[in-house]
Amino acid sequence: MNARVRSLLETSFPGVPFEFSEFRGELTVVVPKEKIVEVCSFLKTHGETRFDLLADLCGIDMFTPLKRFGIVYNLYSLQRRHRIRLKSFVEEDEPRIASVTGVWKTANWHERETYDMMGIIFEGHPDLRRIYMPDEFEHHPLRKDFPLMGIPGSLDLPKK
Amino acid sequence: MGLEKALADSVLLTRLDDAINWCRKNSLWPMPMGISCCAIEMMAFAGPRFDSARFGSEVFRFSPRQSDVMIVAGTTTYKMAKVVRKIYDQMPDPKWVIAMGACTSSGGMYRTYSVVQGIDQFLPVDVYVAGCPPRPDNLLNALITLQKKVARGESKGTYPTVGADVSQSHPASSRRTP
Amino acid sequence: MAQNVVDPIKKTKILQALEDQHTSVNFTDPLENDLVLNMGPQHPATHGVLRLLLRLDGERVIGCVPEVGYLHRGYEKLAENCTYHEFIPHTDRLDYLSPLSNNTAYVLAVEKLLGIEAPPRAQYIRLIISELARISSHLMFWGSLGMDVGALTVWMWTFREREKMYDIFENLVGHRFTTSYTRIGGLAHDMTPAVETMIRDFLKPLPRLLDDCERLLNKNRIFVDRCDGVGKLGREEAIDLGVTGPVLRACGVDHDLRKANPYLVYDQLEFETAVYEGGDVLTRYYVRVKEIKESIKLVIQALDRLPKGDIHAAKPKNVLPRKERVYTKMEELIHDFMVVNFGGDPPVGEIYSAVEAPKGELGFYIYSNGEGHPWRLKIRSPSFVNISSLPAMVIGGMVSDVVAIIGGLDPVMGEADK
Numbered sequence: 001m002n003a004r005v006r007s008l009l010e011t012s013f014p015g016v017p018f019e020f021s022e023f024r025g026e027l028t029v030v031v032p033k034e035k036i037v038e039v040c041s042f043l044k045t046h047g048e049t050r051f052d053l054l055a056d057l058c059g060i061d062m063f064t065p066l067k068r069f070g071i072v073y074n075l076y077s078l079q080r081r082h083r084i085r086l087k088s089f090v091e092e093d094e095p096r097i098a099s100v101t102g103v104w105k106t107a108n109w110h111e112r113e114t115y116d117m118m119g120i121i122f123e124g125h126p127d128l129r130r131i132y133m134p135d136e137f138e139h140h141p142l143r144k145d146f147p148l149m150g151i152p153g154s155l156d157l158p159k160k
Numbered sequence: 161m162g163l164e165k166a167l168a169d170s171v172l173l174t175r176l177d178d179a180i181n182w183c184r185k186n187s188l189w190p191m192p193m194g195i196s197c198c199a200i201e202m203m204a205f206a207g208p209r210f211d212s213a214r215f216g217s218e219v220f221r222f223s224p225r226q227s228d229v230m231i232v233a234g235t236t237t238y239k240m241a242k243v244v245r246k247i248y249d250q251m252p253d254p255k256w257v258i259a260m261g262a263c264t265s266s267g268g269m270y271r272t273y274s275v276v277q278g279i280d281q282f283l284p285v286d287v288y289v290a291g292c293p294p295r296p297d298n299l300l301n302a303l304i305t306l307q308k309k310v311a312r313g314e315s316k317g318t319y320p321t322v323g324a325d326v327s328q329s330h331p332a333s334s335r336r337t338p
Numbered sequence: 339m340a341q342n343v344v345d346p347i348k349k350t351k352i353l354q355a356l357e358d359q360h361t362s363v364n365f366t367d368p369l370e371n372d373l374v375l376n377m378g379p380q381h382p383a384t385h386g387v388l389r390l391l392l393r394l395d396g397e398r399v400i401g402c403v404p405e406v407g408y409l410h411r412g413y414e415k416l417a418e419n420c421t422y423h424e425f426i427p428h429t430d431r432l433d434y435l436s437p438l439s440n441n442t443a444y445v446l447a448v449e450k451l452l453g454i455e456a457p458p459r460a461q462y463i464r465l466i467i468s469e470l471a472r473i474s475s476h477l478m479f480w481g482s483l484g485m486d487v488g489a490l491t492v493w494m495w496t497f498r499e500r501e502k503m504y505d506i507f508e509n510l511v512g513h514r515f516t517t518s519y520t521r522i523g524g525l526a527h528d529m530t531p532a533v534e535t536m537i538r539d540f541l542k543p544l545p546r547l548l549d550d551c552e553r554l555l556n557k558n559r560i561f562v563d564r565c566d567g568v569g570k571l572g573r574e575e576a577i578d579l580g581v582t583g584p585v586l587r588a589c590g591v592d593h594d595l596r597k598a599n600p601y602l603v604y605d606q607l608e609f610e611t612a613v614y615e616g617g618d619v620l621t622r623y624y625v626r627v628k629e630i631k632e633s634i635k636l637v638i639q640a641l642d643r644l645p646k647g648d649i650h651a652a653k654p655k656n657v658l659p660r661k662e663r664v665y666t667k668m669e670e671l672i673h674d675f676m677v678v679n680f681g682g683d684p685p686v687g688e689i690y691s692a693v694e695a696p697k698g699e700l701g702f703y704i705y706s707n708g709e710g711h712p713w714r715l716k717i718r719s720p721s722f723v724n725i726s727s728l729p730a731m732v733i734g735g736m737v738s739d740v741v742a743i744i745g746g747l748d749p750v751m752g753e754a755d756k
Contacts, residue, residue, distance in 0.1 A: 023687040023688065023689065024450055024451070024453070024687070024689050026689060026690065028688065052577050052578075053577055053580060053582075054580055055580070055690070055692065055699065055701055055718060056690065056701055056703055056716060056718040058703060058714075058716040060705055060713075060714045061714070072688075072703065072716075074690045074701070074703060074718070078577065078591065078593050078598075081598045081599060083599075083690065085688070085690065104578055104580065105575075105578045105579050105580075106578065106579050106580025106581075106723055106726065108726065109722065109723070109726040113722075117414070130407075131406060131407055132274075132406070132407035132410040132755065132756075133239070133274065133407065133410065134238070134239050134407075141273055141274070141412065141415060142414060142415055146273070146415075147273070148271070148272055148273065148412070148415055148416070148419050149271055149272065149273060150272065150273025150274070151273070154273075155238035155239075155273075155274070156238070157238060157241055157276065157281060157282050158241060158242055158245035158282045159282070160281070160282050160283065160284065193380065194386075195386070195387050195408075195409060195751075196386070196387075196409055196431065196434065196751065196752050197430075197431050197434035197515075197516065197752060199386070200434060200435065200515065201514075201515075203497070204497065204500075204501065204504075207494065207497040207498075207501065208494050208497060208498050208501070209497075209498070209501045222380075222381070222382040234387075234409070235409060235411055237407075237408060237409060237410055237411065239407055239408050239410070240379060240387060240408040240409070243378065243379050243380055243387075243408070244380075247380055269427070269428070270411045270412065270416070272411060272412030272415060272416055273412055273415070274410050274411060274412050275411055275412070292516060293515070293516065295514065
């Protein structure tokens with residue numbers, strides 16, 4: 001099934017520089033960020049793949065000078081009972097990528113969480129605001145340069 | 161003389177303060193601020209096995225206006241702290257707070273950016289219960305300790321209770337929270 | 339804030355301001371306005387700290403925005419600073435109604451990354467504890483749904499059963515519910531024959547006791563009217579919203595990870611998935627009731643087939659060695675030191691591993707760069723996604739149905755907020 005997905009992607013998107021890798025039986029495809037919505041809708045609607053469940057969407061901070069942030073899409077096909085992973089990278093100074101809420105509605109909250117934790121902005125998202133931290137919080141906690149114990153004074157407490 | 165002998169077994173003589181404190185301690189109605197895992201043990205504490213009703217905590221009133229003691233059970237985050245404080249302020253005096261579990265006593269196993277390291281940073285706490293989560297027996301022990309404290313007339317809250325030793329409770333007794 | 343002492347001059351000014359406010363507002367029709375109701379984080383029926391902002395037109399809900407994050411404890415950042423072993427106690431507190439299930443899920447994910455397989459006895463015991471956790475969680479659901487719609491007796495009865503399960507866990511693990519029982523490569527310690535007898539003695543009378551609870555609820559006019567047709571979710575919409583678990587199976591989608599991508603030894607045991615058509619709260623109730631019965635069957639089958647043997651995998655670089663060997667042999671001492679302090683020796687790579695938790699699909703995405711602690715650990719919690727589907731279920735219904743819908747969804751804020 002992994003080989004089939006790979007060949008389908010290569011034939012349907014000629015010229016797009018995918019990077020394929022397999023680890024423990026799972027296929028990971030690195031997709032350029034401009035093509036992410038097209039690839040996602042293709043994988044969701046194509047009769048042979050039918051990846052209709054977006055299991056997970058998260059951000060990952062690679063902490064490298066180039067391509068610092070990655071966005072990981074874990075897809076699952078209910079019919080084929082198969083999982084694959086898509087990844088897309090964005091730069092630190094321009095952490096923007098198109099939103100896939102048009103493809104799967106569940107991406108709504110996942111993208112809000114990624115924005116809250118990593119600071120990645122999803123263009124076309126209907127309601128991009130913080131989900132876990134209070135709205136006035138100014139930092140993005142899961143970035144590697146944010147300390148675990150927090151920055152004193154970033155959150156206020158009621159008086160005793 | 162003759163009257164005391166006649167009434168010896170059927171009349172109890174005591175101070176009014178002690179009588180009021182006795183009534184208070186035997187009918188502490190808790191306001192369960194159940195936030196996370198400790199809430200499940202608090203529910204078990206109210207459940208059929210470790211019955212809290214037999215100690216006077218007959219009903220778990222979810223309305224702050226009708227309760228005496230707030231049992232804060234669960235990790236308090238900065239986002240939730242404002243809500244907990246608001247509810248605490250709505251409780252009528254005299255009121256007490258039981259900090260249940262490690263997370264409320266000191267932040268617990270979460271030394272992270274969003275967890276308040278102990279609710280005594282914004283609430284006056286009377287009894288701390290250790291455990292993660294504490295067994296319902298432990299919470300029962302805390303309730304009994306609190307009952308002994310109520311019998312002495314003490315409270316860490318903004319109001320000293322009737323007949324209290326003022327040096328024990330909060331120093332600025334006539335101050336209201338802003 | 340209590341304001342006991344009121345200044346007489348201020349009181350007049352306040353009243354004046356209120357009057358000014360009222361006289362300046364002009365309603366043509368008082369019933370033409372929407373009400374914004376805050377079903378706040380502190381509420382007896384929100385199953386934890388969930389805040390719902392409801393926009394009401396009379397009694398009908400026309401808008402709903404859930405707000406989560408009141409229990410955000412920073413698990414994912416914590417995981418980046420803990421070794422793989424140190425994170426196991428944290429997984430207990432995710433879905434705190436079934437901690438053994440989360441322990442198993444996490445440890446399976448780490449074992450997938452490391453390429454380790456636990457020995458058969460450990461797998462059978464993990465299956466038994468996962469199913470016991472499922473029974474415990476669904477009993478809690480049963481009681482809370484009953485309590486939410488007004489049936490308090492059922493809550494007391496299911497809690498009585500749960501207390502017996504807590505006794506089992508205490509004998510097996512040492513703690514009532516935050517267990518941390520599984521370890522990477524196996525389990526913390528073995529299951530004794532006394533615990534096996536306890537489990538069998540608990541499961542034997544359970545179907546009859548569940549029948550008692552069912553007799554109270556299934557044909558009860560009030561329960562059925564409050565739950566039937568309430569919170570309907572269509573099949574395609576449920577998949578699109580990412581809903582998994584009993585809620586998805588109640589929409590007619592036959593998807594159970596224990597059958598679709600079997601893990602542990604589920605492929606060797608016989609059981610049925612609980613799938614019903616309907617999509618409303620009553621269907622979800624029936625799905626979970628059937629799941630309890632299937633879980634009882636699974637546990638008894640697993641106990642009958644429990645093999646003898648070791649419960650630790652023999653992979654010294656990543657699996658904690660046994661204590662008696664640590665204190666007597668040099669190699670085990672070194673391995674113990676390395677595993678505890680530096681976290682073992684994982685390969686570079688990323689995996690996603692999911693199990694069928696009682697609430698839905700609990701998945702762990704781990705990205706490892708070769709160090710003893712994960713570079714990134716993402717917890718795909720089922721309650722987070724299930725709560726995001728609340729607006730679709732609630733809008734159009736009455737405000738009193740919101741409580742029943744949340745009860746039927748059975749969210750746990752510990753894992754929704756991570």
